[in-house]
Amino acid sequence: MERFIALVKTLEDGDWGKATACTAWSVRDILAHQCGAYASGTGYGELFRQYLSILKGGKLPEDAINNTQLADRAGKSPMELIAELQVVGPIAARKWAYEFRLVKPVTIPHATAGSLNLRYLMWVTHSRDTWMHRLDICRATGRNFELTAQHDGRIVALVMRDVAKALAKKLDGRGIVFALTGPAGGSWKIGHGQPSAAIQMDALDFNIHASGRFSYEQVRRLATFTGDGALAEAALKNLLVLY
Numbered sequence: 001m002e003r004f005i006a007l008v009k010t011l012e013d014g015d016w017g018k019a020t021a022c023t024a025w026s027v028r029d030i031l032a033h034q035c036g037a038y039a040s041g042t043g044y045g046e047l048f049r050q051y052l053s054i055l056k057g058g059k060l061p062e063d064a065i066n067n068t069q070l071a072d073r074a075g076k077s078p079m080e081l082i083a084e085l086q087v088v089g090p091i092a093a094r095k096w097a098y099e100f101r102l103v104k105p106v107t108i109p110h111a112t113a114g115s116l117n118l119r120y121l122m123w124v125t126h127s128r129d130t131w132m133h134r135l136d137i138c139r140a141t142g143r144n145f146e147l148t149a150q151h152d153g154r155i156v157a158l159v160m161r162d163v164a165k166a167l168a169k170k171l172d173g174r175g176i177v178f179a180l181t182g183p184a185g186g187s188w189k190i191g192h193g194q195p196s197a198a199i200q201m202d203a204l205d206f207n208i209h210a211s212g213r214f215s216y217e218q219v220r221r222l223a224t225f226t227g228d229g230a231l232a233e234a235a236l237k238n239l240l241v242l243y
Contacts, residue, residue, distance in 0.1 A: 001089045001127075003146060004034065004134045008082055016078050018174045020140045020211040022133075027140055028078055029070055030133045036069020037126060041092025047103070057225055060111055068100060096122035113162075113242040124158055125242060132243045133153050135204060145204065152184035156203050159210060159225045160188045162241045167191065176231060178205050186211040190235075197227035199236065209236065 008031055016028040021154035025033070026166045040050045053068040054061045071080060104119035116125075131152070138145040160178065167190055169174075175195035189195055201223040209219040216237050225232040 001038070001085075001130055003091065003151075004130050005082065005085060007134055007143060008078070008085075010143065011078070011137075015049060017140045019217050020136045021114065021208065022136060027137050028081070030136055031081045031085070032073040032076070033066055034130060034133060035073060035081050035088065036066070037129065038085060038092040039069075039173045039194055040065075041100075041122070041126070042088050043095070044100070044102075045221040047100070058069065061108070061116075091212040092126075096126060112240055114240070126154055128159065130243050132207065134225050135208070136213075147204075149183050152203075153186065153207060156180065156184045156207065157186065159207060159241060160186075160190075163188075163210065164190045166239060167235055170234065171231065173230075175233060176235050178206070195227070197225065197229070197231040197235070199232050200224045200226070207243075210239050210241045212240055217232060 011027065014029075016026065018027050020030060036050070040047050050065050051069055053064040053193075056064050062111075073084075076084070100118070100122060103224060104122065104182060106115075107115050107117045110116040122176055125229065135145055136229065137143065163178070171191040173192050173193035174197075175189055175193050177195045177198040178190065179200040180186060180188075180203035182203045201219070205219065205222045207213070208214050216233075220233075223236065
């Protein structure tokens with residue numbers, strides 16, 4: 001969150017309307033979404049108010065919640081949104097870590113993840129979402145994405161844990177290696193037995209694809225396959241993780 005706030009403070013007037021990899025959202029919309037997401041962590045009242053918007057419908061539960069977050073902030077300027085995030089962000093980070101005990105055990109069905117546990121959402125997914133949206137803004141505005149193995153590498157490692165779950169039933173008992181390059185990268189073996197294929201690519205590009213922002217055709221140009229190409233192709237085509 002601190003890196004996200006530091007980034008948006010550097011943006012200029014011409015940056016806020018720029019298109020992002022989240023095709024329905026501008027840079028300003030992403031900031032508004034982050035304000036809403038962290039506001040949901042300030043207490044049960046706001047959490048339930050946002051979650052009740054699921055009843056209004058949407059392709060995924062988060063669609064309805066995201067629409068509510070943006071509608072709530074339709075009249076706010078970027079500077080007002082930054083000020084809001086600076087207030088609600090630290091509150092939510094603390095409460096997600098140590099409070100909300102009544103709802104953390106709750107698990108709800110989810111079209112992408114199969115199921116979504118609220119404890120995992122608060123402890124892992126919210127941070128991942130902020131991290132990914134920081135990358136969205138950097139790529140949209142030409143800003144540098146600050147990377148360290150300690151911070152960004154930890155987020156990528158948790159993504160790879162979910163990748164393993166997502167691919168568990170899609171590799172037919174075979175193994176595959178993901179060799180992700182860059183400061184946040186590393187090497188992960190997914191599946192069982194000796195790996196029969198490997199995929200090498202930049203860790204950030206991998207996460208853009210795993211979050212649904214790249215098509216298979218786009219990501220294929222950025223990845224190098226070795227071994228069983230059909231297995232590597234199937235792994236990338238079937239890969240979608242909740243961010």
